[in-house]
Amino acid sequence: MTNITMVQALNLALRQEMEKDDGIILLGEDVGVDGGVFRVTEGLIEKFGEQRVLDTPLAESGIVGMSIGMAAYGLRPVCEIQFSGFSYLSFHQIESHASRLRWRSQGRFHVPMVVRTPYGGGVRALEHHSESREAFYAHMPGLKMVIPSGPRIARALLVSAIRDPDPVIFFEPKALYRAFREEVPDEEETCPLGKSRLVLEGEDLTMISYGAMMRPSLDAASELKDKDGIRVEVIDLVTISPLDDELFVQSVKKTGRAMVIHEAPRSFGPGAEIVSRLVEKAFFYLEVPISRVTGFDILIPLFSRENYYLPNVQRIVRSARQLLKT
Amino acid sequence: MTNITMVQALNLALRQEMEKDDGIILLGEDVGVDGGVFRVTEGLIEKFGEQRVLDTPLAESGIVGMSIGMAAYGLRPVCEIQFSGFSYLSFHQIESHASRLRWRSQGRFHVPMVVRTPYGGGVRALEHHSESREAFYAHMPGLKMVIPSGPRIARALLVSAIRDPDPVIFFEPKALYRAFREEVPDEEETCPLGKSRLVLEGEDLTMISYGAMMRPSLDAASELKDKDGIRVEVIDLVTISPLDDELFVQSVKKTGRAMVIHEAPRSFGPGAEIVSRLVEKAFFYLEVPISRVTGFDILIPLFSRENYYLPNVQRIVRSARQLLKT
Amino acid sequence: MPRNKINISDEIEHLSVLNEKGQLDKDLEPEISETLLLNIHRTMLLGRRFDERLLNLQRQGRIGTFAPITGQEAAQLGAVAVLRSSDWMVPSFRETAAEIWRGRTMESLILYYSGFNEGGRIPDDMNNLPVCVPVATHLLHAVGLAWALGYRKKDDVVMTFFGDGATSEGDFHEGLNFAGVYRTPVIFVCQNNQWAISVPRSKQTRSQTLAQKALAYGIPGLQVDGNDLLAVYSAAKEAVERARSGGGPTLIECVTYRLMMHTTADDPKRYRKEEEVQEWVGRDPLPRFQKYLIENKKLLSKEKIDRLETEIKEEIQAAVERAEEQKSKLKEPLEMFDHVYAELPKNLKEQKAQLAGELSGNKKEDGHD
Amino acid sequence: MPRNKINISDEIEHLSVLNEKGQLDKDLEPEISETLLLNIHRTMLLGRRFDERLLNLQRQGRIGTFAPITGQEAAQLGAVAVLRSSDWMVPSFRETAAEIWRGRTMESLILYYSGFNEGGRIPDDMNNLPVCVPVATHLLHAVGLAWALGYRKKDDVVMTFFGDGATSEGDFHEGLNFAGVYRTPVIFVCQNNQWAISVPRSKQTRSQTLAQKALAYGIPGLQVDGNDLLAVYSAAKEAVERARSGGGPTLIECVTYRLMMHTTADDPKRYRKEEEVQEWVGRDPLPRFQKYLIENKKLLSKEKIDRLETEIKEEIQAAVERAEEQKSKLKEPLEMFDHVYAELPKNLKEQKAQLAGELSGNKKEDGHD
Ligand SMILES: Cc1ncc(C[n+]2csc(CCOP(=O)(O)OP(=O)(O)O)c2C)c(N)n1
Ligand SMILES: Cc1ncc(C[n+]2csc(CCOP(=O)(O)OP(=O)(O)O)c2C)c(N)n1
Ligand SMILES: [Mg+2]
C-alpha cells in the first residue's frame, strides 16, 4: 500500500503488467529514455529494455498503425499519443482499423491494444494541449473509451484496459496527474470496463461526471450538503463507451434530478448521450430538466482564460441550486 | 427551371459560383478529368481549366491542408474527399487548422473553404463507403456542418456554403445523388446556414431528421396520416452545427412528442444533442420520451445487410405509433 | 567542407529478365522449380478467368463492386510465390490472385463482393490480413506485424501490396520510415499500374521512379518490370532473403498496368486512351510467361493450356455455386451485431433485441408467423 | 533492359561557407549588403537575449511554456533574411528570431506565452501564418499559400520552417509531394537541431541525410551547415530565386543544434550528454558570425557589440513592460467567444450570456456590485 500520484499509479500498472506478460510493448514519442513527457513511463526502458519500450519517430499514425499490426499478431501494445490534441493524426487508424479489424476479419484477428493519451485543461499549456474531445472516440463502435478520475482507479483501469481483448482508448486527465495522492495497494486491482461507479450516495440530485471533473463535482456536492443540506449522489462514469446506463438511470429514478458535468464542449458532447439515455429510460421519473455543466462550444482559450472555460465548483453549485429550486 | 438530380444540382451550384468568382478552386481525387467518381464535378475542368479544377495526388490531408493554405490567402477552395469514410485521414487538418485559423490569428485569417464529401448508406458499396459520422464534425467549434436532403436545397446550400466566411463541411447523402429529381430554378438560390426547415406541418408529433433520412421520414409521415390519422410535423435540420434549435423546440412545444431520425450510430450520435436541447428548452411540454430511430451502435454491415441497419419507413412508423400510444 | 556532393550509398536499379518480346536474359534467369512454375502459371490463368467471371456476375447484379486485377498477375504472383505459408501477406484491395495463391477461396471472395461480412473471414491457418480499403493505411500494420515477428524471434517475413497512388499518402511515408528505423522484415510491393482511378502516375508525384522513394528511408529500392514474372520473382526473392536474414525492409516498384477498369463502378474511357491500353496489352504478363514455359522450359503446350482452361472454368463455376449456396444460408441479419466486440455490450444487446423484435414483428405483419 | 542503375538526376550536396573555426571559403562567400549583415547580427543577438529573458520570466511563473531557439539563430535568420516582406513565412513553434525579423513584436510573443489568445494576433501587414503547434501539419498550408500566389500571378514565395522530427510525419510527405507536383514556390527549411524532444536524429529515420528526402519528390534538396549564417543565406537565396522564377520548391536541411531545453517543460539532462552540448557550443553560430563581421568585414567591434547588448537589453525590458501593461487590460474573459466564427451563432450567444451572468453574479456574491 503506497500513497501515490496518478502518474505513479499508471507507472505501477504498466510495470506490474509488463512483468507478467512479455507481450506488452510500450511505444510512442519520448516514452523511452525520457520516460514520457509526463513521466508515466519513467524507468520502464531501464527495466524492460529497448525491445519493450520503443521511442518512436514523430508520427502518430505510425504509432497507432504499427500497434495495430503488433496487436493483430497477438502482442499487447500500449501506445502513447503525447497529447490527445495530436491523436487526430491517427484518427483514421483508430476508426478504420483498430476498431474494425475484429469485425472485418470476422473474429480471426482482434486488437488488444491500448492508446494512452493525456487530455483536458488545467495545466497552463499551449494550444492543442488542453482539449477534451472524448466524444469523438465514444462514437466509434468497436472501440472502448475510458477515463479514470484518481490514482487508484487509474491503476486498476489501466490493468483492465491492457487485458481487454478489444482496443481501448485511455484518456488520462492531465490535471490530475500530480494533483493528489491516493493509497494504492501493491496487489493487483482491476476495474471492469463498461461499469460506472457510485462515488457518493444521496437522495436529492444525481451528478454524473468523470475524469478531472469528478473533483469539482465532489467538492460541489459537499458544499451543497454543508450550505444547503442537499444530498447529492455522485456517479463516476469511468467508461464513456460502451456506456453503462444502469447505475445512473437507477440513481435518477431515485433522485428525479440529474446533472452531467464534463469539460468537453457542450454541443454534441458526451453529456448529450447521458441526457438521452435518461430520457429514454427514466423520463417519467424526471422532475426537472437535466442540466449540462460543460465547456462552452468554443475552442478552449489559451491558459490565461481557461479557468473561465472549465466547469468549476461554483458553476456546478449554481446549476444544482437552480435544479432544486424548480 | 429544370428537373434535375442532386448530382446535377450540385454541379450547377459549382458551375454558377465558379463563373461569378474566380477565387473558387476545386480540388480532390478524380474531380477533374473524371468529373468525380459520382460526377458532381463533371464538365468543370473542361469549362474552367486545370488551374481551377485540380486532380490531386491521393492524399486527404494534403487536399484539406492545401485548401487551408489557399483559403488563408483569400481563395475559396471547394475540396472533395471522395468518401466521408476517408475524411479521417484529414481529420487533424479539419480540427486543428480549418476550424481554428480564424481564432488562432485572432481574425487576421479566416478559412472560407468547403469540404464536400459523400456520406451514408444505401448504395451497395464497399467497406468505408457507407458510414454516417457527422457527429464527429458537429462537435468541432469553428466548423460548420451541413447536409442537404434533396436537389433543390443541395444547390442552394452549396452556394451558401461556398460564400460563407467560415469553413463548412458539406456531407452529401450519396443515396440521394440520383434517387429523385426536383425543379431547380436557373436563378440563384441560397439557403442560410444555421437554419432548419419546416417541411411538413402537423400537430401530433414532431419528426426531426436530415439528409437521406428525410425521405423515409416523410414517407412514414404520410403513412401515419393515411393509416392512423396522425398529423406529423417534419423538420429538416439542414445545418447540423451550429444547431438551430428554435424551430424544433417550437414545434415540440406544440406537439409534445418528438422523434429524431438519423442513420448514424445511436450512441453519442447527433440525435443525442437534439434530445438534450429539447430537454433543456421544452422539457415541460414533453408528453412522452423523445425517441431516437437511428443506426445501431455497430459498424454498418456490408451491403447485403445494410437495409437492416438503416432506419426505414417501417421502423419509423412503428416508433411513432409507440409514441402516440403512450 | 564547402559545396560537396553527398554520396548516397544506395542505388536504384531497374530489373528486367524476360522482356516484352519474350526475350530472356539467361544470366538473370532465376532458378524456379518446375512445379512452382506451373503452379504460378495456373494461378495467373485462374486469376485472369476469375476476374472475367466476377465482372460477368457484377454486370448481372449478382455481386457488388470489385477491383479487377487483369494485367497485374505477374506483379502479384511473382512476389507472393517467394513466401512460405508461415510468412504474412498484407493486401490492399486489388490482390485477388495473390490472395488465392495464399489460400483464399474464390467463394469467400464472391461472398465478400456480394456484401456479406462473412466473406471477409480469414481462416485460422492463413497468415493474411483482410482486404484493406483505405489506401496505404495497411502498410503500418505490415510493419507492426513484422516487428512482432522479430520480437518473437520468428524468421517469417511480411509482404504488403499497394498501388502507385498509395505512395502519396502520409501512411506510406510513416510505414516505410518506421520499417527503416526498426529494420523490420517487410517487403513493400508497389504495383505501379500507372493509374490511381483517373489520375496518371505522372500527376501523382514528380519523382522519376517510385522505387527511389526508398532513398528517403535509407532502405533498398528496386524497380522491376512488373509484367515480367521472372523479374518480379527475382526481386522478391532477394528482398525476402534479405528480410529473413535480418537485413530489413525493401521497396519494390513493379511497373505494370491495369488493363481493365479501376473498379466496376469506373469507366476508364473517360480518362485514358485506348491506344495506351493496347500498348500495354502488348506487354501482357500472361502470354509472355506462357511463351517462356512453352519455348524455354518446354513445360507447357497449347493443348495443355486448353485443358487447364477447361479445368479452371469448372473450378470457378463450382466456386460460384458454392457461394450461392452459402449466401442463401446467410440471410440472418442479427449476425451484424457479431464481432464488434469480444462480448456484446449492453447497448448492443438491447439493440439486437430490438431488431429481433422488429423481425419477428415483420414476420407477423407479413403473416408468416 | 536487364539490371540497370537508374540515374536520378538530382544530387544532394552539403554547403558550408564559414566553418566552425570561423574560416571563410572566399569562393562561396555570398554578397550581402552591410546594412543587411548588421541587421541580421542584431536580430541574432536579440533572439538570443530574448530567449534568456523569456526563460527567466518563465522560471518566475510570469509566462507559460515556450520553446527556446538558442543555437538556431543562423538557421532561421539566414533563411528569412532572403525574403521580401511581401513573401510569406509559415512558422512552426520555434522561430522566435525569424518571427521577430518578419515584424512580430516581442510583446505579442510574451502575451502569447502568457496564455492570451490576443498574442496570436497577426497584424494585417505581416505575411506570416500564426505559430503552428501540431508538428509538420503547416507544411501543407505553405503549399496552398504558394499555390494561391502562383494562381494570382504574384512572384512572392513562401518559406516554411520545421524540425528534424517533423520529417517523420505523414504531412511532411504530403506537403513536399504536393509542392513537387504543382511546382509551387515554397522553400522548406528543416531546422535539423538533432533532437525531437528526447529522440535523436538517428532514431528518427535511417536515411543518411534529411536533405535526400527531396529525391522522393523530384525536387532539389540541399544540406547546409545551419550554424553558418553565410551558408544558410546562400542556400536560401538560391532556393528563393528558383522559386520566384517558377522553378518550384526546394528542401533545405540546416544542420544545427538546440542548445537549450526542448521547451521549458523539458529537462534535456534526461536524454543527452553535456559533452555533446559542449561540442555544439563550439559551433555556436553567433560568435562565429560576429568573428566574421569583426575580422572579415570590419563592421563590428567588441565595443559596438557591448553597446548593442545594452540597447537590446533595454528594448527587451520595454517590451516586457508593454506586455505587462497589455495583459492587465486583457482580463475580460468574454472575449473567448470571439473569432470562433465570423458571427456568433445562437448557441454561443446563449453561452456568452450565461458566462456574463455568472461573472456579474460573482461580482454580486463578492460584494463588488
Ligand atoms: C484513403 C483513401 N482515399 C481514397 C480512396 C478511394 N480510392 C480507392 S482506390 C483509389 C485509387 C488507388 O490508386 P492506387 O494506389 O494506384 O491503386 P490501384 O487502384 O491502381 O490498384 C482511390 C482514390 C480510398 N480507398 N482510400
Ligand atoms: C503532431 C504532433 N505530435 C506531437 C507533438 C509534441 N511535440 C512538440 S514538439 C515535438 C518534437 C519536435 O521535434 P522537431 O520536429 O525536431 O522540432 P524541434 O522541437 O526540435 O524544433 C513533439 C513530439 C506535437 N506538437 N505535434
Ligand atoms: Mg494504381
Ligand SMILES: [Mg+2]
Ligand atoms: Mg528537432
